[in-house]
Amino acid sequence: MKILLASLCLISLLVILPSVFSASSSSEDFDFFYFVQQWPGSYCDTQKKCCYPNSGKPAADFGIHGLWPNYKDGTYPSNCDASKPFDSSTISDLLTSMKKSWPTLACPSGSGEAFWEHEWEKHGTCSESVIDQHEYFQTALNLKQKTNLLGALTKAGINPDGKSYSLESIRDSIKESIGFTPWVECNRDGSGNSQLYQVYLCVDRSGSGLIECPVFPHGKCGAEIEFPSF
Numbered sequence: 001m002k003i004l005l006a007s008l009c010l011i012s013l014l015v016i017l018p019s020v021f022s023a024s025s026s027s028e029d030f031d032f033f034y035f036v037q038q039w040p041g042s043y044c045d046t047q048k049k050c051c052y053p054n055s056g057k058p059a060a061d062f063g064i065h066g067l068w069p070n071y072k073d074g075t076y077p078s079n080c081d082a083s084k085p086f087d088s089s090t091i092s093d094l095l096t097s098m099k100k101s102w103p104t105l106a107c108p109s110g111s112g113e114a115f116w117e118h119e120w121e122k123h124g125t126c127s128e129s130v131i132d133q134h135e136y137f138q139t140a141l142n143l144k145q146k147t148n149l150l151g152a153l154t155k156a157g158i159n160p161d162g163k164s165y166s167l168e169s170i171r172d173s174i175k176e177s178i179g180f181t182p183w184v185e186c187n188r189d190g191s192g193n194s195q196l197y198q199v200y201l202c203v204d205r206s207g208s209g210l211i212e213c214p215v216f217p218h219g220k221c222g223a224e225i226e227f228p229s230f
Contacts, residue, residue: 043187046189063102067123162226164227170225180211
């Protein structure tokens with residue numbers, strides 16, 4: 001009888017465990033978000049080039065790249081819930097703002113939905129313990145409105161004119177305007193020159209407010225970097 005009861009308990013445990021692991025894998029926890037914006041001129045003047053979206057050339061402004069859940073040790077969860085694919089109907093009320101503030105620059109030209117789908121399925125599904133699909137995109141759009149990067153830079157005399165500016169002045173002007181320390185990512189243009197590409201800001205787990213970054217990504221820029229036109 002004892003052997004039978006032990007066997008039944010083991011069978012019950014084996015039945016329960018898969019469901020526990022499945023639930024945890026589809027609702028990853030995380031510590032904070034990276035909110036990442038990219039400068040279109042620096043995306044387009046590389047050897048890879050770019051393609052404008054079907055709606056036409058985007059405005060000469062920083063565009064959203066993504067809102068990425070992250071851990072304090074620098075790692076991040078990804079592709080957390082295959083059962084919740086991107087559904088454009090859930091953000092139908094946001095499409096006008098999405099096309100303006102979150103434009104695609106990938107080739108071939110598109111509406112932007114492939115870009116948004118990638119961001120939701122890789123990153124957004126890992127934030128479901130806090131925000132749903134509509135809230136994920138709405139949160140990113142709200143953050144874009146709160147963080148006028150181009151305005152912060154031009155106010156400090158840092159303009160997208162192809163000239164070089166110090167990394168320190170770029171970082172300091174954004175921090176002075178927004179109140180939090182950014183992390184600046186560079187890439188290289190078609191001639192190999194280092195240039196301002198992306199700006200990372202950190203956001204609390206609720207997605208409601210900016211915070212000082214617990215950890216910065218790897219990589220660094222030179223002391224002087226270009227700010228290309230678009």
